[in-house]
Amino acid sequence: MADSLIYRELGGPSRRFWSLLALLAVPLALGAVAYFYMEHYGHIVTGMDNQIVWGMPHVFAVFLVVAATGALNIAMAASVFGKPVYRPVAPLSALVSLALLVGGLALLMLDLGRSDRMIVAITQLNPASLFARRVIFYDGYMVSVGVYLWFLLERRMNRYIRPAAIVAFLWQLLLITSTGLEFGFNFRAAYDSVLYAPMFIAFAAAYGTAVLVLILFAVCSWEERPVAEALLRRFKNLLGIAVGASLFFAVLFLSSKYELARSRDVARFLLFDGGVYTALLWLGQLVIGCIVPLALLVRSQFSRSALAAACALVVLGGLAQMYVTLIGGQAYPQILFPGMVETSSFFDGEIHPYTPSLVEVLLGLGGMALAAAIIAVALRALALLPTRLEVPAEPQA
Amino acid sequence: MSADTNEVLSRRGFLAISAATLGGVMLAPGVRLIEIAAARAPEQPVSRKVRWGLLIDTNKCAPGCDDCVKACATENGLKNTGHPRTDAQWIRKVELKDMRTGRTNSVPVMCQHCEEPPCVDVCPTGASFKRADGIVLVDRHICIGCRYCMMACPYKARSIVFQSISDQNPDVPRGNGCAEGCTLCVHRVDRDQQPACVEACTKAGHNAMIFGDLNDPHSEIAQRVAKYASTQIRADLQLNPGVRYQGL
Amino acid sequence: MKHNGIGASAGRIARAICLLALLLPVLAFASDRVPKPVIDIARPGKCVEDTATMRREHPDMLKHQRDLTMHEGIRTQKHSLKECISCHASTKTGSVLGNNGFCQSCHEYASVKIDCFNCHASKPKRIAGATP
Numbered sequence: 001m002a003d004s005l006i007y008r009e010l011g012g013p014s015r016r017f018w019s020l021l022a023l024l025a026v027p028l029a030l031g032a033v034a035y036f037y038m039e040h041y042g043h044i045v046t047g048m049d050n051q052i053v054w055g056m057p058h059v060f061a062v063f064l065v066v067a068a069t070g071a072l073n074i075a076m077a078a079s080v081f082g083k084p085v086y087r088p089v090a091p092l093s094a095l096v097s098l099a100l101l102v103g104g105l106a107l108l109m110l111d112l113g114r115s116d117r118m119i120v121a122i123t124q125l126n127p128a129s130l131f132a133r134r135v136i137f138y139d140g141y142m143v144s145v146g147v148y149l150w151f152l153l154e155r156r157m158n159r160y161i162r163p164a165a166i167v168a169f170l171w172q173l174l175l176i177t178s179t180g181l182e183f184g185f186n187f188r189a190a191y192d193s194v195l196y197a198p199m200f201i202a203f204a205a206a207y208g209t210a211v212l213v214l215i216l217f218a219v220c221s222w223e224e225r226p227v228a229e230a231l232l233r234r235f236k237n238l239l240g241i242a243v244g245a246s247l248f249f250a251v252l253f254l255s256s257k258y259e260l261a262r263s264r265d266v267a268r269f270l271l272f273d274g275g276v277y278t279a280l281l282w283l284g285q286l287v288i289g290c291i292v293p294l295a296l297l298v299r300s301q302f303s304r305s306a307l308a309a310a311c312a313l314v315v316l317g318g319l320a321q322m323y324v325t326l327i328g329g330q331a332y333p334q335i336l337f338p339g340m341v342e343t344s345s346f347f348d349g350e351i352h353p354y355t356p357s358l359v360e361v362l363l364g365l366g367g368m369a370l371a372a373a374i375i376a377v378a379l380r381a382l383a384l385l386p387t388r389l390e391v392p393a394e395p396q397a
Numbered sequence: 398m399s400a401d402t403n404e405v406l407s408r409r410g411f412l413a414i415s416a417a418t419l420g421g422v423m424l425a426p427g428v429r430l431i432e433i434a435a436a437r438a439p440e441q442p443v444s445r446k447v448r449w450g451l452l453i454d455t456n457k458c459a460p461g462c463d464d465c466v467k468a469c470a471t472e473n474g475l476k477n478t479g480h481p482r483t484d485a486q487w488i489r490k491v492e493l494k495d496m497r498t499g500r501t502n503s504v505p506v507m508c509q510h511c512e513e514p515p516c517v518d519v520c521p522t523g524a525s526f527k528r529a530d531g532i533v534l535v536d537r538h539i540c541i542g543c544r545y546c547m548m549a550c551p552y553k554a555r556s557i558v559f560q561s562i563s564d565q566n567p568d569v570p571r572g573n574g575c576a577e578g579c580t581l582c583v584h585r586v587d588r589d590q591q592p593a594c595v596e597a598c599t600k601a602g603h604n605a606m607i608f609g610d611l612n613d614p615h616s617e618i619a620q621r622v623a624k625y626a627s628t629q630i631r632a633d634l635q636l637n638p639g640v641r642y643q644g645l
Numbered sequence: 646m647k648h649n650g651i652g653a654s655a656g657r658i659a660r661a662i663c664l665l666a667l668l669l670p671v672l673a674f675a676s677d678r679v680p681k682p683v684i685d686i687a688r689p690g691k692c693v694e695d696t697a698t699m700r701r702e703h704p705d706m707l708k709h710q711r712d713l714t715m716h717e718g719i720r721t722q723k724h725s726l727k728e729c730i731s732c733h734a735s736t737k738t739g740s741v742l743g744n745n746g747f748c749q750s751c752h753e754y755a756s757v758k759i760d761c762f763n764c765h766a767s768k769p770k771r772i773a774g775a776t777p
Contacts, residue, residue, distance in 0.1 A: 041560065042558075042559050042560035042573045043483075043557065043559045043574070044480070044483060044559040044560040049480075049482035049559075050482065050483060050484075050547070050553075050557065051553075053544040053547040053548060054544060054548065108543075112542045112543055112574075113540075113543070113557055113573070113574030113575060113576070114540065114541050114542040114574040114575060115541075115542075117539070117540075117541045117542075118541070120539050120541055121521060121522060121541045121543070124522045124523060124539055125521065125522070125523075126520055126521060128517070129518060129519050129520055129523075130518075131519050131520075131543070131545050132520075132521040132522070135521065186549060187515065187549070187631075188548070334551060334552075334553050336506065336551070336552060336553070336630050336631060337491075337493055337504075337630065337645075339495065339497070340493040340494060340495055340496065340502075341493070341494040341495075341496055342491050342492070342493055343491070343492045344489050344490060344491040344492065344506075345481070345486065345489055345490070346486045346489040346491075347482070348489070348491050437718075439719065439720050439721045439722075440721050442718060442719055443717055443718035526716065528716065528717075528718065529717070530718070537764050538712075538715070561763070564768070565764070565766040566766065566770070567727050567730070567768075567770045568770070570764035570765040571764055572763040572765075573763060574763075575764065584720075587718050587720050588720070
């Protein structure tokens with residue numbers, strides 16, 4: 001038992017906390033305005049059309065969902081794989097995971113064409129649909145992570161932490177794999193590859209760990225909470241492995257698309273002639289999101305600012321990756337007649353343009369702010385983080 | 398039973414259908430299934446013995462001719478709102494040119510009414526569904542506008558309505574936020590009429606489109622596909638569309 | 646002491662609000678401020694069921710019929726929305742919507758949102774293209 005750790009709520013004067021919430025209320029309110037504007041006028045006010053059907057809200061939403069599943073990794077390392085060094089941050093890891101997931105799901109729901117029928121989306125499930133099964137995965141994941149978090153916080157339940165963690169781990173695996181396969185099982189040329197499943201597991205690990213470490217640093221800058229360098233070194237290594245794996249799978253995926261004749265054209269589009277997508281792929285996803293963070297992380301000398309910078313870059317790279325995957329994948333035309341040049345009044349055979357509208361971006365940022373607000377309120381209300389994260393915890397069940 | 402209906406049937410349903418098919422064959426070998434279908438009373442549900450399909454002869458389809466597209470827009474109340482990228486097109490003419498030989502074709506493309514429709518597989522609420530007679534539809538009453546069907550359809554056959562509309566055709570309800578696509582003019586088919594596109598093509602004398610029951614060996618469409626080579630778009634995906642093309 | 650004082654006054658305010666809320670409908674009826682729905686039936690005669698049944702059960706009838714039509718292609722006329730509209734549309738506006746429209750006036754009075762006319766036409770088909 002990690003008895004030597006004293007878990008404490010976020011401290012500080014309440015005026016300071018309320019001003020933090022007020023700050024978060026700005027993007028939340030703008031997101032709400034954006035939602036009602038879209039709801040009133042229809043999706044005509046977005047940049048989406050019948051070619052690019054999922055726009056900016058999905059970029060944010062899928063990023064949040066993927067990061068949410070990855071943010072739980074730290075807790076799973078502590079409670080399933082017996083790494084007690086992570087035990088002090090296990091509750092934070094579970095909380096961040098839940099909050100990011102709520103933010104992402106809220107975005108998915110608010111971007112529906114008929115968001116007034118949200119209840120139908122929850123109650124009327126088509127069992128054959130991978131998408132509908134994901135609703136069950138989301139629910140199962142949230143419940144199991146919630147139970148796990150409760151067991152972590154409730155001393156009497158401490159001895160059941162491991163079984164609860166194993167259940168949460170299985171839901172996590174299901175959720176992230178099915179997220180990848182949403183793309184992997186799609187017929188579009190840029191998708192249609194089972195590599196999406198392991199690639200998204202790597203992405204999730206990278207984005208989730210990065211967000212978690214950033215939040216840990218934010219708490220430390222809010223108030224005095226000493227963090228052991230040993231723990232941060234572990235985070236550094238973990239993030240390095242996740243970013244390395246992301247880079248590996250991204251290169252494997254892109255080169256497999258390029259090598260196979262049937263998908264060479266789409267690979268050429270993404271890698272060379274895709275304009276904004278090519279730029280975001282190389283500069284955003286690969287350089288800013290993988291190579292620079294790796295360079296920062298593999299330096300032998302440890303530095304907190306280098307770790308924080310690497311985390312921020314991984315998040316930016318992750319958003320770029322989602323934009324390339326989601327929008328770039330739709331911008332490339334669907335080929336109905338392979339070997340033929342297609343033209344039509346419905347834009348067959350053309351690269352589809354897309355310009356995100358302000359409302360979409362505001363809605364997306366609102367989803368992020370929702371996740372941040374949940375984390376802030378929960379940290380203030382619940383004792384989720386120890387006062388000092390430098391006591392090496394003893395092994396526990 | 399035809400290979401086209403390999404859905405899981407209940408034992409009772411299966412027996413009833415086999416008996417009906419057998420009975421039909423034994424009692425009246427010459428009877429056309431389409432006549433059985435046509436004889437369907439208003440209170441009778443559609444039958445899985447029928448598989449509606451289209452056969453499009455691209456040799457007769459002239460480039461630039463859009464009689465079918467115009468007829469569809471009139472029948473289904475699809476209006477030009479001045480936003481071509483968000484306007485729905487339930488049927489469109491795709492002009493094709495073979496990259497290697499230079500041969501050109503002009504092909505109307507609409508919902509292909511797959512036997513294994515990906516839009517139905519992905520729809521989270523079951524709004525996207527296949528009727529027993531093979532027509533793939535959107536139940537707008539439970540569509541939540543998630544647009545997953547549009548992501549999944551390899552034929553670009555689904556659209557979503559981007560803003561409120563009024564003055565719909567009473568037979569063809571459509572409204573903001575719901576997904577939609579070619580219904581094969583199901584409201585007309587249910588009163589034994591041809592889809593608007595087929596009617597327009599025939600009326601103009603092109604005769605490039607045939608509508609009928611693929612499961613009825615006596616129907617013109619079934620006889621044509623049995624006799625002449627026809628292809629399905631993206632047959633490699635194994636979705637078995639009900640729309641087939643000749644001359645591609 | 647101070648705390649008690651605040652609690653008591655809060656309780657008084659809450660009670661006043663509740664009383665007002667209970668009184669409002671009575672006041673509304675008394676003053677006739679809420680106009681009764683205008684049920685202007687252009688083609689008088691018998692509906693498909695008696696009035697009481699129609700008032701209570703028309704949503705269920707429509708929902709049942711909608712599923713039959715949508716999924717099984719059953720297009721009987723008795724409980725179809727299209728038939729409701731063709732009979733009940735106002736002779737002036739040609740619609741069941743609008744301030745005095747058959748559907749809207751009553752639904753506004755009962756404060757129940759109608760979801761039908763987001764997609765369904767609120768006017769019957771023009772005679773030229775009419776089919777039985």
